[in-house]
Amino acid sequence: MASSTEHARLALTMPRLSRYGGAESFAWRLAGELAARGHGVDFICARCETEPPVGVNPVVVGRFGGLRLIKTLWFTWRADGLTRKGGYDLVFGMGNTVNQDILRIGGGSIAKFWQLSKRAWPAGFPRWFKMLRRRLAPANWVIHRLDNARMRRTPKIVCVSHLVRDWVVEAHPHLNPDDMEVVYNRPDLDRFARVDRAERLALRERAGIAPETFVIGTAATNFALKGIRYLIEALAQLPEHFELHVAGGRNPHKYQRIAREMGVEDRVRFLGKVDDMPAFYGRTDLFVLATFYDACSNAVLEALACGCRVVSSALNGSARFLPEKWVFPDPADVEGLAAVLSRVSGEERPEPFFWPEDVACGLEPYVRMIEEALVRK
Numbered sequence: 001m002a003s004s005t006e007h008a009r010l011a012l013t014m015p016r017l018s019r020y021g022g023a024e025s026f027a028w029r030l031a032g033e034l035a036a037r038g039h040g041v042d043f044i045c046a047r048c049e050t051e052p053p054v055g056v057n058p059v060v061v062g063r064f065g066g067l068r069l070i071k072t073l074w075f076t077w078r079a080d081g082l083t084r085k086g087g088y089d090l091v092f093g094m095g096n097t098v099n100q101d102i103l104r105i106g107g108g109s110i111a112k113f114w115q116l117s118k119r120a121w122p123a124g125f126p127r128w129f130k131m132l133r134r135r136l137a138p139a140n141w142v143i144h145r146l147d148n149a150r151m152r153r154t155p156k157i158v159c160v161s162h163l164v165r166d167w168v169v170e171a172h173p174h175l176n177p178d179d180m181e182v183v184y185n186r187p188d189l190d191r192f193a194r195v196d197r198a199e200r201l202a203l204r205e206r207a208g209i210a211p212e213t214f215v216i217g218t219a220a221t222n223f224a225l226k227g228i229r230y231l232i233e234a235l236a237q238l239p240e241h242f243e244l245h246v247a248g249g250r251n252p253h254k255y256q257r258i259a260r261e262m263g264v265e266d267r268v269r270f271l272g273k274v275d276d277m278p279a280f281y282g283r284t285d286l287f288v289l290a291t292f293y294d295a296c297s298n299a300v301l302e303a304l305a306c307g308c309r310v311v312s313s314a315l316n317g318s319a320r321f322l323p324e325k326w327v328f329p330d331p332a333d334v335e336g337l338a339a340v341l342s343r344v345s346g347e348e349r350p351e352p353f354f355w356p357e358d359v360a361c362g363l364e365p366y367v368r369m370i371e372e373a374l375v376r377k
Contacts, residue, residue, distance in 0.1 A: 007038040008089035008374050013079045013097045017058050018049040022185065022298055023106045027094050031056045033363050034370065044082055046075045069139040072096055076146060090374055092366075093154070096146045101373060103154040104366075107295040108167030110144050116315060119332055120224045120292040151175065156373065158183055158366070161296040161317025181369065184318070186361035187302045194307035194352060195282040203283040212241050214345060217284035217308070219247045219277075219299040227290030227313070227331040228255050234338040236262040242345075243267045245284065247274040281306035286345055290331035291316050305353045309344050321356075 012031050018024040027043075032053025035041045041056045048058040061078035063071050080099050083091045093100030107113065114134060121127040134140055151157070151172045158181045159165040169177050195203065201211075209215060216235070220226035228246060232255060235244050244267065246252070252270035259268040274280050277299075281287065287303035289312040296317035304310045304321065312319040313331040328340045355361060 007040065009040045009042075009087065010034055010370070011042045011044055011059075011083050011086060011088045011091045012094065013044045013083065013091065013100065014094040015046045015075055015096075016049055017043050017045040017047070017052060017060075020049070023094060026185065028053060030092075030363055030366055033367055037367070042086065042088070044079050046071070067139070068137075069142055072139055072142055072146075089377060090370060092370060093150070096143055096150070098146060098149040098153055100150075100154055102156040102158065102369065103150060105157060105159045105164055105168055107160075108164055108293075109147050109171035110140060112167045112171050113293055117225055117293045120227065122229075148172070156181075156369070158369070160185060162320060163315075163317040164295045181365070182360065183365045184359060184361040185296055185298055185301070186355060187298060187305055189305050189353070189355065192278055192281065192302040192305040194305075200282055203279050207283055209243075209283060214239075214242045215245055215283060215285045216242060216341060217245045217247065217280060217287045217303070218289060219274075219280075221248050221250075223249050223252070223255055225292055227292060229258055230332055230334050230337060231288065231290050232259050232262055232264060232268060233334045234341060235267060236264050237335070237338040238342060240267070242341075243269065245269045245271060245280075247271050247277065247280050277302060278306060281308055284308055286311065286341065288341065289313065289316055290337060292331055294318075301353075304350065307349050307352070309347060309349060311340055311344050 012027060014024070014027045016024050017028065019028050031041050031043050035053055035055030042059050043052060043056050044059045044061065046061055046063045048060050052058050059082060061075060064074040065071055076096055076098065079097045083099060091100040093103045094106070114131070118127055118131055121130045157175070159168060161184060162182050165177055165180050165182055169175050218226065218231060220228055231244055235242060246269065249270060249272065256265065256270065259265045281303045284303070287300070287308040287310045289297050289300050291297065291313050292315055294316035297312070300310055300312050300316060300318045301321060310322060311326045311328065312322060314327050314329050315331070319327045326344060328336060330336060
């Protein structure tokens with residue numbers, strides 16, 4: 001990437017300056033790349049949770065008030081004031097801010113999220129109560145209004161997948177999809193790579209996995225949204241040597257009870273936060289993402305790069321990179337899910353994964369569009 005000859009004053013806005021979380025990690029790396037190219041970079045955030053990249057100046061506005069509603073409005077108001085008065089050449093937004101030159105959308109609209117994600121909760125009272133809580137939360141309605149405002153006021157919108165772009169246009173019909181760019185997240189293909197048979201066997205032995213065990217892996221923070229209930233129910237329809245290993249999450253008690261009720265408690269492992277995800281993928285036979293809503297799952301791409309068979313629901317932006325036969329339509333269809341897992345378990349591991357050359361990804365497209373926008377200004 002050639003160095004820019006014009007050094008500008010830039011502002012990036014996001015509630016957290018952190019390296020934990022997909023969007024946060026992206027923002028940290030983008031800020032660092034822009035600073036390395038000689039630009040003056042202010043990172044406007046509510047919280048600074050890590051050391052900033054070299055050359056990046058954190059501008060911390062704090063978190064006023066104890067309610068989510070107040071925190072959301074406070075950050076929007078303070079970030080807007082700072083970007084208006086800061087004399088910046090360009091503002092790059094990644095949060096609920098309404099005034100920026102370029103906006104990166106990491107997920108669809110809140111209305112679309114509600115529509116799709118509600119099916120993650122069982123029909124009847126659990127689903128009804130979840131939706132009632134969402135609709136009664138003032139912060140959600142504020143976010144909805146902010147979403148409408150930023151979509152109308154931002155000159156340049158970039159989405160993290162074609163699926164997100166489709167969701168955004170469906171929720172905001174005034175937008176022209178041809179005017180919106182799509183830039184995918186790209187996993188570190190040096191870190192996430194295939195292991196040979198000997199290393200794979202060693203990883204499984206260290207994790208206490210018997211040679212005959214077929215490991216189905218998944219990664220989830222929000223167990224309901226990622227379909228863990230339905231994966232457990234599907235596991236009950238699979239042979240005894242199949243196990244489900246869940247990376248991530250905080251409190252699995254409810255799902256351990258479901259596994260016990262389904263008679264598969266000894267075949268489900270909740271691993272909590274996993275620091276070494278390449279090793280997790282390396283010992284996994286098949287990775288599954290039974291999500292009801294995912295903008296562009298990094299885990300699917302990472303598992304694919306590590307040589308796993310990978311299946312995903314169609315409600316995930318990175319499912320675009322999978323063969324059609326590895327994509328299933330409905331994560332709540334337990335019989336269909338079990339059938340897909342059973343069928344794909346008998347297939348060969350995929351060929352080494354190479355990123356398609358015609359698919360924009362990573363930091364470079366963002367740096368290019370920022371510097372091109374600076375030239376136009």
